[in-house]
Amino acid sequence: MKIKGYFLPIEPKQTKSLTFSNHGQQVEVEVPILNEQDLKVIETSVKESRQKYIKQLHTSQIIDIIDLAVGKWLNPNYELRRLAEQLLPVITGYDHEMVRLFLTDYLRNFRKQKLQRIVDEDFSNPLVLDEFRPAKAGGLTRAYGPESIIHIFSGNVPALPLWSLVSGLLVKSATIGKVSSSEPLFITLFTQTLAEIDEQFAESIAILWWKGGDEQIERVAFSESEAVIAYGSEQTISDVAKRIPPHVRFLPHGHKVSFGVVTNECLTPTLAWKTAQLAAKDASWFDQQGCLSPHVFYVERGGALSPRDFAHMLAHEMDNVDHKMPRASLSTEEVSAIVKVRSDIEFQSQVDPKVDLLTSDNGTAWTVIYRDHQTEFPFSMLNRVVTVVAIDSVDEVPTLTRDIKDFVQTVGVACPPQRFQALIKLFGECKANRISFLGEMSNPQPGWHHDGRFNLADLVYWCDVEASVEVKMDMFDPFRN
Amino acid sequence: MDYSTIKQRVKTFILEGEQNDDAFTEVARELFTFQYKNNQAYRKYCRKRRVTPTSVQHFSDIPPVHINAFKEAHLACSSMEEAEAMFMTSGTTNPAKRGKNIHRDLEIYDLSMTSYFKKMMMPDLKKIKMVLLFPTKEDMPNSSLAHYLHLAKEQFGTSASEYVVAKDGVDHERLVGLLQNAQAEDEPIFLLGATFSFIHFLDYCKERGISFNLPKGSRIMDTGGAKGQSREMEESEFKTMMCQLLSLPNDAYGNMYGMTELSSQIYNQEIRQHYLHQPTKTTKKEPDWMRTVIVDPETMQEKPEGEKGIIVHYDLANINSVVGIMTEDVGIKHGDGFYLLGRAEGAEAKGCSLAVEQLIASNRKD
Numbered sequence: 001m002k003i004k005g006y007f008l009p010i011e012p013k014q015t016k017s018l019t020f021s022n023h024g025q026q027v028e029v030e031v032p033i034l035n036e037q038d039l040k041v042i043e044t045s046v047k048e049s050r051q052k053y054i055k056q057l058h059t060s061q062i063i064d065i066i067d068l069a070v071g072k073w074l075n076p077n078y079e080l081r082r083l084a085e086q087l088l089p090v091i092t093g094y095d096h097e098m099v100r101l102f103l104t105d106y107l108r109n110f111r112k113q114k115l116q117r118i119v120d121e122d123f124s125n126p127l128v129l130d131e132f133r134p135a136k137a138g139g140l141t142r143a144y145g146p147e148s149i150i151h152i153f154s155g156n157v158p159a160l161p162l163w164s165l166v167s168g169l170l171v172k173s174a175t176i177g178k179v180s181s182s183e184p185l186f187i188t189l190f191t192q193t194l195a196e197i198d199e200q201f202a203e204s205i206a207i208l209w210w211k212g213g214d215e216q217i218e219r220v221a222f223s224e225s226e227a228v229i230a231y232g233s234e235q236t237i238s239d240v241a242k243r244i245p246p247h248v249r250f251l252p253h254g255h256k257v258s259f260g261v262v263t264n265e266c267l268t269p270t271l272a273w274k275t276a277q278l279a280a281k282d283a284s285w286f287d288q289q290g291c292l293s294p295h296v297f298y299v300e301r302g303g304a305l306s307p308r309d310f311a312h313m314l315a316h317e318m319d320n321v322d323h324k325m326p327r328a329s330l331s332t333e334e335v336s337a338i339v340k341v342r343s344d345i346e347f348q349s350q351v352d353p354k355v356d357l358l359t360s361d362n363g364t365a366w367t368v369i370y371r372d373h374q375t376e377f378p379f380s381m382l383n384r385v386v387t388v389v390a391i392d393s394v395d396e397v398p399t400l401t402r403d404i405k406d407f408v409q410t411v412g413v414a415c416p417p418q419r420f421q422a423l424i425k426l427f428g429e430c431k432a433n434r435i436s437f438l439g440e441m442s443n444p445q446p447g448w449h450h451d452g453r454f455n456l457a458d459l460v461y462w463c464d465v466e467a468s469v470e471v472k473m474d475m476f477d478p479f480r481n
Numbered sequence: 482m483d484y485s486t487i488k489q490r491v492k493t494f495i496l497e498g499e500q501n502d503d504a505f506t507e508v509a510r511e512l513f514t515f516q517y518k519n520n521q522a523y524r525k526y527c528r529k530r531r532v533t534p535t536s537v538q539h540f541s542d543i544p545p546v547h548i549n550a551f552k553e554a555h556l557a558c559s560s561m562e563e564a565e566a567m568f569m570t571s572g573t574t575n576p577a578k579r580g581k582n583i584h585r586d587l588e589i590y591d592l593s594m595t596s597y598f599k600k601m602m603m604p605d606l607k608k609i610k611m612v613l614l615f616p617t618k619e620d621m622p623n624s625s626l627a628h629y630l631h632l633a634k635e636q637f638g639t640s641a642s643e644y645v646v647a648k649d650g651v652d653h654e655r656l657v658g659l660l661q662n663a664q665a666e667d668e669p670i671f672l673l674g675a676t677f678s679f680i681h682f683l684d685y686c687k688e689r690g691i692s693f694n695l696p697k698g699s700r701i702m703d704t705g706g707a708k709g710q711s712r713e714m715e716e717s718e719f720k721t722m723m724c725q726l727l728s729l730p731n732d733a734y735g736n737m738y739g740m741t742e743l744s745s746q747i748y749n750q751e752i753r754q755h756y757l758h759q760p761t762k763t764t765k766k767e768p769d770w771m772r773t774v775i776v777d778p779e780t781m782q783e784k785p786e787g788e789k790g791i792i793v794h795y796d797l798a799n800i801n802s803v804v805g806i807m808t809e810d811v812g813i814k815h816g817d818g819f820y821l822l823g824r825a826e827g828a829e830a831k832g833c834s835l836a837v838e839q840l841i842a843s844n845r846k847d
Contacts, residue, residue: 332811335778336791336825340809343547347554350525363779 003087005029005184007191007207009045010038018181022093022329029091029184031209036220042206043176043224047148049203050174057201059119059129062169065201067112069193074107080189088158091183093328094286099158102286105443106159110166114446119170121447122457129171129460138467143460145171146226146249152212152240153187154231155180156289161187164229165205167455175205176225184209212236218243227251227459251458253451256291256409257379259298259401260438261394261423262310263415267303272313275414278439280317282412284366285442287327288382292410292434292442295380296387298397307390308356311370314388315358318366327365327384337381338364345369377404394423398430409451410434412441484558484585484800487515491589491797495596495770502540505772508797509540512804519558522550523803541774541783545793545805551580551742556802559585564801566590568625570741582625582742585801593745593798594629595636597768601748602671602702602735603637605756609698611638612659614651614674614682625741626704630673638671651678653685660693660727669698672727676703680714683722694728700752701727702735706823730755738765738821742806744798745771750818764818770797775814776807786814789822 005018012032019028034042054062072078076085084103089096108114119126123143127133132140149168153161161177165187168175177187188207195202210217212232218240222228227249230240237254244250260282266275282294297314299307330338342364345357354372366384377400378387391397401408411432415423427435433452434444447455474480482490494500494508514534517524523546527533530544537543550556551570561567565586572579584590603609613630621627634642645656651674663670672679679701686692701723707714714722720734732755739746747767754761767773774783775790784790792812795805811822 330779332778332789332791333825336809336811339778339791339807340547340549343550343807344553346526346529347522347550350522350554 001026001087002028002030003083003185005031005179005188005207006209007188007195007202007205008032008042009049009203009206010041012038018184020091022090023096025090027087027090031179031181031184034208034210034217036216039208039217039220040224042208043148043174043221046174046176046204046206049200050147050172053200054169054174054204055172057172059126059170059172062172062201063112063115063119065194065198066110066115066166066169068197069190070107070110072193072196073190074104080193084158084186084189087185088183091185092155092158093330094158095325095328098286098325102157103159106162109446110162115166115170118166118447118455122454132463132465135464139470140465142463143171143457144463145173145456145460148174148176148225149227149229149459150221150225151175151177152228152230152232152236153177153180155182155184157286158183159186160231160290162190163450163455164231165190167459168229169205171456171459173227173459175207176221177205177207178212178221179207179209181209181212213239215243222248229253249459251453255407256451257377257404257407258292258294258410258412258441259296259377259408260294260412260441261397261414261427262297262299262438263394263413263419263423264300264303265416265419266414267299267305267307267310269304272303272305272310273317275438276310276313276317277320278414278437279314279412280321281439282441283314283386284318284321284325284327284384287384288380288386290442292444293382294386294410294412294441296378296389298389298391298394298400300394301390301392307388308370308372311356311358311368311388314386315366315368318368318384318386319360322360322365322384330364330383334381334383335364338367338383338385341369341381341385342367375400377401394419394426398426401430405431408432410436410441410444412436412438414438482511482515484515487512488589488800491770491800492592494797495589495592495768499769502772505770505795505797506538506540509543509795509804510534510537512797512800513537513543515800516558516803520556520803522554522556526550540772540795540804543795543805545795545807546803547807548580548740548742548809551582551802552578555581555583557581557583557585558801559583566628567623568628568741569623580741582744582799582802584744587628589798589800590628590744591632593768593770594632597746597748598633598637600768601750601753601766602700604753606637606669606698608637608639609669609671609700610663611642611671611673612656613642613644614646614656614672614678615644616646617644620646625739626675629739629746633673651681653682656682657686657691660695663696663699664694667696669696669700671699672701674703675705676707676714676719677705679703679723680707680719683726686726692726692728699727699729700733700735701729702737704737704739732761736765740806740808742799742802743794743796744800745796747771747773762816762818764815764820766818767794771795773812773819775812775819778807784814786816789813791825792819792821 014033015030016033017028017030073081085100088099125133128143132142135141151164191205191207222244228244229251231253234254237252279297299310349355349357356370358368360366369387371389374389408431411427490508517534527544532544564583566584568582570580611634615630618627618631645652732751735752736749737746745768747765749765750762772795774793776793777784778791792808792810809825811825813820
């Protein structure tokens with residue numbers, strides 16, 4: 001099957017196919033081959049469309065358009081939704097059921113009231129995006145989004161680029177979205193839906209592709225836009241940063257690390273199973289490919305059950321998830337990395353009773369490593385490999401995670417209300433920028449401060465009209481008394 | 482079966498030459514039985530997989546051990562005290578954790594090395610003047626490569642053979658002198674060393690605009706590769722550049738693929754084929770007492786010919802540790818040999834080449 005992986009105001013002269021095979025099926029996604037000249041034409045076109053249309057809309061109207069599109073996507077019978085459910089597993093290798101459940105959960109975050117919340121989170125008076133409004137300190141103020149934004153989307157988790165796309169649209173910017181070679185489809189389909197609803201609206205969006213790191217193309221692209229939002233590895237981010245002119249605003253989202261914490265109150269016979277279930281969900285969801293997925297669970301001693309018991313329960317639940325939603329099939333290299341770590345741990349556990357290795361029966365589907373004591377942060381090689389580290393008290397967590405302090409994203413907690421206040425204070429100081437309950441690590445609320453920053457407020461520039469204008473202009477009023 | 486009996490069995494097998502899989506399996510089973518009995522860490526590993534000497538029907542039923550396990554466990558059938566040699570990996574990532582292959586004695590290692598080196602690198606000659614771009618075994622007593630090269634020089638090098646390593650790495654001036662000398666006297670010369678030393682030498686000659694025209698019969702052999710180094714180079718590019726520098730034909734280039742955790746080596750086949758006037762095969766080939774299998778690491782089943790997988794070696798010469806080793810190398814089976822595609826990405830960098838780079842780096846610090 002062949003499908004278009006771009007949305008452009010011009011027909012590309014040349015395209016190439018990215019081929020994906022998974023679950024015994026194959027799909028070819030056609031992406032455009034563009035030169036610098038093509039890119040300039042595209043950037044001019046989306047900017048002109050933006051000037052004519054999207055810039056004139058009120059934010060509430062933009063919200064309505066996106067809400068309509070999301071409404072269509074939440075209908076399981078909608079043609080493009082069905083296509084996405086069919087093809088995304090083939091493109092990414094992820095389990096069908098996981099993709100289906102995720103699309104629904106994720107898209108619900110973009111309904112009208114959620115979009116309003118995203119805007120309200122960043123602007124105490126959202127009308128500043130539409131017109132000059134009175135400022136609290138006197139005078140007037142208005143927020144303008146960039147004329148155009150370049151988005152460098154990542155492909156690790158499907159549909160994730162929607163955050164970025166929507167943020168740009170809410171501040172009325174033209175969009176140049178570069179899809180990832182590993183998942184070029186979803187955002188193209190969603191843009192098609194926007195075009196179905198309002199063709200003129202979608203004319204300010206271009207979804208395209210170039211080979212990541214293509215220096216010439218990137219220089220042209222970045223110099224023609226006002227802002228660049230990029231997702232990717234430290235390497236990608238630093239490469240992109242080098243090519244962005246100083247006057248262009250850069251919003252990087254490099255790789256981040258997440259972990260979970262379980263307090264000893266959760267280790268009673270009944271609660272422990274529930275906790276393990278939630279932990280297994282977090283550690284299996286999208287095979288840990290997202291930054292929100294845990295590498296390790298720190299589990300407190302002193303409960304009715306021990307952290308080691310918890311590791312065994314987690315292993316059991318990982319196995320359950322594997323039966324319902326099997327992991328994607330991996331490359332030789334990825335499997336080899338898991339085989340290696342398993343071998344290391346197995347031989348360590350032969351001589352060290354404080355280490356345990358729990359694995360799926362056949363193959364490398366999931367791996368739980370238990371450590372009675374561990375000072376270094378145990379990075380996972382992902383793909384459902386997770387460590388359980390026993391701790392005496394949650395107070396140890398800031399020390400244990402000190403090395404990754406600048407990269408912490410989500411801390412998933414399982415705790416009773418009595419511990420809540422102390423815990424959030426502790427993890428805030430670990431530089432976590434999101435604390436969720438276990439089981440919810442991969443599903444952030446709309447409006448969360450992605451990577452600890454504002455979503456929309458970081459994109460806009462402000463124009464303040466000082467009170468002096470209001471006051472002094474009266475002196476120049478031809479109708480003055 | 483005791484150590485001397487199993488050693489004798491392996492020795493006979495090596496000396497008898499080409500043998501089929503059944504014969505290989507027979508000795509492999511005996512060796513596995515010996516190792517299962519005497520190698521405690523390995524026995525536990527096999528028990529966990531419910532494999533015992535009686536359950537092994539074919540050599541591929543023997544559980545291979547991951548190469549990295551040599552860093553984690555004492556994988557030997559004897560204690561360190563009764564070992565003649567302990568070869569260690571370079572430990573580039575973590576110097577505190579170096580892989581150890583403990584050899585009770587080196588009789589089989591040496592027999593394996595000399596038999597196959599002769600066959601693959603010296604099919605036409607008894608001796609040749611050797612120049613070695615690597616530290617001596619006295620300088621690096623735990624390096625299997627240092628021992629290997631020492632053996633090559635002792636067995637196949639003329640008395641004029643020499644090491645060209647100075648305190649700060651390869652002595653380039655001396656090497657240039659030796660090459661010019663060989664050229665002037667029309668005496669074939671054999672350069673052996675770590676890939677990285679050759680790359681340094683390439684750079685040295687390029688800067689000075691030097692090149693050579695080595696006499697017929699000259700050859701080179703590198704090992705270790707140049708991946709993950711400060712300067713990376715593909716094997717084919719390296720081969721072309723070295724042959725150009727020395728004015729050697731492509732079939733004078735040998736590459737040895739070996740590792741501390743094994744007791745045998747694997748070579749490319751061009752030199753042998755050239756001297757025996759055989760059709761050219763570009764694959765690497767293991768000796769008769771070894772089987773290289775390409776497996777799917779997910780299922781541990783052998784991959785069909787032409788499909789990429791992880792390389793597993795069964796090496797009968799590895800008598801004192803384990804017969805089966807799972808590497809981190811990616812390869813493809815082709816005919817009776819295989820292609821090495823490189824290390825699985827993300828896997829830890831290792832290699833003998835680094836020994837020299839480290840030596841250079843540490844001496845420069847002084």
